[in-house]
Amino acid sequence: MITTPLPESAAVSRLGRESAFEVLARARELEAQGHHVVHLEIGEPDFNTPEHIKRAAIAAIEGNESHYTPSAGIADLRDTVAAYAAKLRGMAPFAREEVVITPGAKPLIWNTLSALLDPGDEMVYADPAYPAYASCASYLGANAIAVPLLERTGFRLDLDELAARISPRTKLLVINSPHNPTGGVLTREDLETIAELAIRNDVLVIADEIYCRNLYDGDFVSIASLPEMRERTIIVDGFSKAYAMTGWRLGYGIMPAHIARNVTLFNNNTFSCVATFVQHAGIEALEGPDEPVKQMVEEFRVRRDAIVAGLNSIPGVTCQTPAGAFYVFPNVSRFTTDDKALATYLLDDAHVAGLAGSSFGAAGRGYLRFSYAASLEHIATALDRLRTALPRFKG
Numbered sequence: 001m002i003t004t005p006l007p008e009s010a011a012v013s014r015l016g017r018e019s020a021f022e023v024l025a026r027a028r029e030l031e032a033q034g035h036h037v038v039h040l041e042i043g044e045p046d047f048n049t050p051e052h053i054k055r056a057a058i059a060a061i062e063g064n065e066s067h068y069t070p071s072a073g074i075a076d077l078r079d080t081v082a083a084y085a086a087k088l089r090g091m092a093p094f095a096r097e098e099v100v101i102t103p104g105a106k107p108l109i110w111n112t113l114s115a116l117l118d119p120g121d122e123m124v125y126a127d128p129a130y131p132a133y134a135s136c137a138s139y140l141g142a143n144a145i146a147v148p149l150l151e152r153t154g155f156r157l158d159l160d161e162l163a164a165r166i167s168p169r170t171k172l173l174v175i176n177s178p179h180n181p182t183g184g185v186l187t188r189e190d191l192e193t194i195a196e197l198a199i200r201n202d203v204l205v206i207a208d209e210i211y212c213r214n215l216y217d218g219d220f221v222s223i224a225s226l227p228e229m230r231e232r233t234i235i236v237d238g239f240s241k242a243y244a245m246t247g248w249r250l251g252y253g254i255m256p257a258h259i260a261r262n263v264t265l266f267n268n269n270t271f272s273c274v275a276t277f278v279q280h281a282g283i284e285a286l287e288g289p290d291e292p293v294k295q296m297v298e299e300f301r302v303r304r305d306a307i308v309a310g311l312n313s314i315p316g317v318t319c320q321t322p323a324g325a326f327y328v329f330p331n332v333s334r335f336t337t338d339d340k341a342l343a344t345y346l347l348d349d350a351h352v353a354g355l356a357g358s359s360f361g362a363a364g365r366g367y368l369r370f371s372y373a374a375s376l377e378h379i380a381t382a383l384d385r386l387r388t389a390l391p392r393f394k395g
């Protein structure tokens with residue numbers, strides 16, 4: 001019998017976490033006690049998956065598409081992604097060998113970083129950021145070097161700071177546009193500067209473009225479409241956010257074929273392959289009617305405008321209008337610098353679930369992240385509660 005706790009690996013202590021799942025668990029506890037909680041914490045569309053996609057999955061199950069597949073995904077889905085993703089970005093079609101299918105974008109990030117980073121390598125990324133990048137890099141013994149995003153420029157990267165942080169040990173730049181948690185979008189000029197830095201310093205770029213369909217104005221620009229960038233960019237994308245398919249777990253990466261082979265080896269060693277009928281539903285998502293995606297974006301726009309106006313009308317709160325994704329990142333530093341204590345208070349006392357800005361990195365301190373993937377009615381309730389609760393916070 002084991003009487004003392006088994007030792008954990010040193011690497012596990014370097015793992016970060018996505019606090020949205022923890023806040024969701026606490027919110028559910030409050031609901032179980034009978035409280036009405038407004039959920040603005042989790043980053044998922046509140047819409048149902050479009051009907052035609054559900055029907056494709058059901059047909060695939062009935063057609064017994066329920067066996068293992070190759071670790072990079074079924075050929076039909078890889079080909080569909082290769083054509084769709086290139087068209088969306090105004091690029092010549094990708095090859096099947098450049099596409100890797102994963103159970104959501106998150107395992108793709110993990111497996112790609114595992115395939116690229118050695119201990120001591122440097123990965124430069126934006127702060128605040130989706131927590132998976134730094135968590136995985138640290139786990140691998142690489143150094144995650146943060147570059148702050150600037151509120152005054154709509155949460156775009158500080159490009160001078162980015163240039164200053166690149167060193168001979170830098171192997172990777174990670175960018176994410178539209179951005180979680182701020183909703184910021186990099187301009188074509190930003191991307192051109194980043195591309196120039198990547199080429200001059202001979203580093204690869206991971207472009208997390210999972211919110212590329214959640215853009216409110218203009219056309220999406222991918223860094224992969226800029227001259228000489230196709231061969232040094234790894235595109236991260238997936239179905240969760242555009243098609244309201246978070247729980248299906250389906251994502252993909254597009255990258256040079258030699259990197260794709262190594263990422264596939266990690267797929268092979270971890271989850272083997274993505275659920276077969278889910279991959280068939282993915283083909284229908286990309287090839288079927290696109291109208292549901294556009295309708296969701298229009299609905300998000302109405303909600304964005306409502307929550308931004310509401311937050312800015314609360315004395316002491318300032319909130320930028322995000323250009324993409326479905327998050328707002330209000331500045332609440334007038335109330336406190338301890339945004340974690342504030343987020344906990346708002347959940348426990350006002351029953352509004354949101355995330356502390358600093359749970360996305362040190363530069364998020366003094367901010368909150370709210371997901372506006374909630375009905376207008378819920379957004380209005382949250383705003384009423386915030387208006388009353390914020391001035392009462394003793395931080």
Ligand SMILES: Cc1ncc(COP(=O)(O)O)c(C=O)c1O
Nearest residue numbers: 043104105106130180238240251
């Ligand atoms: C920036 C970003 N990348 C990747 C993901 C992972 O998405 P999924 O694993 O659901 O496809 C998320 C999810 O919130 C995200 O915000």
